[in-house]
Amino acid sequence: MNLPQTCRFTCFLLLISLTCTSLQAQEPQQKKEKAPLLSGVAVSADLVGFAMKAVGAKFANMEVAARIGFRDKYFPIAELGIGDCHREGGETGNTFSTTSPYMRFGMDYNFNRKHNGNRLFGMVRYGFSSFKYDIGNDSFSDPVYGTTGPLKLNGEKATGQWLEFGVGVETKLWSFIRLGWSMRYKFRLALKTPDEGKPYFIPGFGKNDSNGWGGTVNVIFDVGQSIIKKKQKKEDNK
Amino acid sequence: MRRKLLLIASSILLLAACESYDCTLYNHVGCYGAFDREGVAVQISDTLTITAGKNGPTLLNRSVGTASLNLPLSYWQDEDTLVFTIKGEDYLIQDTVWITKTNQVHYESPDCPTTLFHEIQNVRSTHTFIKSITVIRSSVNYELTTNLQIHLLSASN
Numbered sequence: 403m404n405l406p407q408t409c410r411f412t413c414f415l416l417l418i419s420l421t422c423t424s425l426q427a428q429e430p431q432q433k434k435e436k437a438p439l440l441s442g443v444a445v446s447a448d449l450v451g452f453a454m455k456a457v458g459a460k461f462a463n464m465e466v467a468a469r470i471g472f473r474d475k476y477f478p479i480a481e482l483g484i485g486d487c488h489r490e491g492g493e494t495g496n497t498f499s500t501t502s503p504y505m506r507f508g509m510d511y512n513f514n515r516k517h518n519g520n521r522l523f524g525m526v527r528y529g530f531s532s533f534k535y536d537i538g539n540d541s542f543s544d545p546v547y548g549t550t551g552p553l554k555l556n557g558e559k560a561t562g563q564w565l566e567f568g569v570g571v572e573t574k575l576w577s578f579i580r581l582g583w584s585m586r587y588k589f590r591l592a593l594k595t596p597d598e599g600k601p602y603f604i605p606g607f608g609k610n611d612s613n614g615w616g617g618t619v620n621v622i623f624d625v626g627q628s629i630i631k632k633k634q635k636k637e638d639n640k
Numbered sequence: 641m642r643r644k645l646l647l648i649a650s651s652i653l654l655l656a657a658c659e660s661y662d663c664t665l666y667n668h669v670g671c672y673g674a675f676d677r678e679g680v681a682v683q684i685s686d687t688l689t690i691t692a693g694k695n696g697p698t699l700l701n702r703s704v705g706t707a708s709l710n711l712p713l714s715y716w717q718d719e720d721t722l723v724f725t726i727k728g729e730d731y732l733i734q735d736t737v738w739i740t741k742t743n744q745v746h747y748e749s750p751d752c753p754t755t756l757f758h759e760i761q762n763v764r765s766t767h768t769f770i771k772s773i774t775v776i777r778s779s780v781n782y783e784l785t786t787n788l789q790i791h792l793l794s795a796s797n
Binding site: 489490491492493494496497498537539542544545546547548549551553555597598599600602610611 | 662692696697699712714715716717744745746747748749750751752753754
């Protein structure tokens with residue numbers, strides 16, 4: 403880990419520790435409540451990826467997710483998305499492009515013991531992507547022998563695996579619609595690439611590096627919440 | 641507390657906004673050669689010129705006291721022809737070296753220069769002053785180690 407990466411990681415740890423401290427301070431005021439075993443089923447979409455694509459960013463990870471809540475504390479989650487990157491080097495004329503799927507599996511843990519609709523998560527994810535990418539240069543030239551011609555390597559195959567650790571917050575907006583935010587630190591576990599060239603971007607991970615930051619802003623549809631509430635009401639009436 | 645959070649958030653944003661290019665600093669790909677005569681390292685005291693073929697680009701121009709070489713190989717040709725010319729006060733001698741190789745694109749990122757690595761398959765030459773050539777390391781890449789050992793004919797020849 404070089405110096406800027408160490409700084410980033412330190413900031414990340416500080417953020418986690420401060421968040422945990424503020425939670426602990428709130429604990430005495432909270433009442434212990436018991437949430438139902440199945441406390442919600444939700445689907446969500448990350449707005450950041452779609453916004454990045456809309457503004458023409460260098461790359462974007464557009465994803466949707468589905469999760470189940472247990473006791474309003476444990477939330478196993480699956481995230482599926484498409485990583486999109488089209489990039490041309492300003493001085494070199496080199497191009498890189500990929501549009502490939504990725505998936506993540508993991509768990510969110512809700513630190514908030516009060517079941518008031520607000521959640522503060524610690525999260526862990528395992529990410530995987532098997533993807534194809536194109537690299538090229540339309541005016542690639544041999545500086546000594548003087549030959550110029552297009553360089554085109556299409557359909558290069560690679561696979562990447564990584565881990566993510568992060569924190570997130572989530573709140574109820576209206577009825578079953580919620581808004582969530584998360585920040586994640588990613589560690590690349592493995593990357594298999596052909597000899598010709600490494601990918602500039604790993605779908606779901608971001609710019610190809612040993613580690614990096616990521617974030618999401620999620621619109622969440624808590625579709626299971628109303629069903630569970632109805633069931634509870636029926637049981638209460640009986 | 642708020643100030644701390646603001647400080648942390650702004651430093652994260654600043655760090656996230658930075659982009660670094662991790663290009664290889666020494667990105668010259670060359671075929672390194674060294675001369676010897678009967679196992680003893682020597683230098684060519686007369687003027688040595690190396691061209692790619694008879695009318696190709698000059699790869700080494702009138703070098704004096706040459707003990708080693710760093711020659712660029714062509715990106716796309718399967719075989720490079722190098723003409724070694726030694727010029728003394730009253731003589732001019734030439735040898736031709738053929739290097740058969742494979743070429744492999746080496747792409748790092750859109751922001752870093754792309755180059756080609758090579759794998760030397762075979763080397764042969766004429767024998768005016770070159771006795772033989774041994775391939776010591778067939779991979780031609782960023783490494784600065786000798787690829788070809790060029791054995792010169794003994795002075796009596």
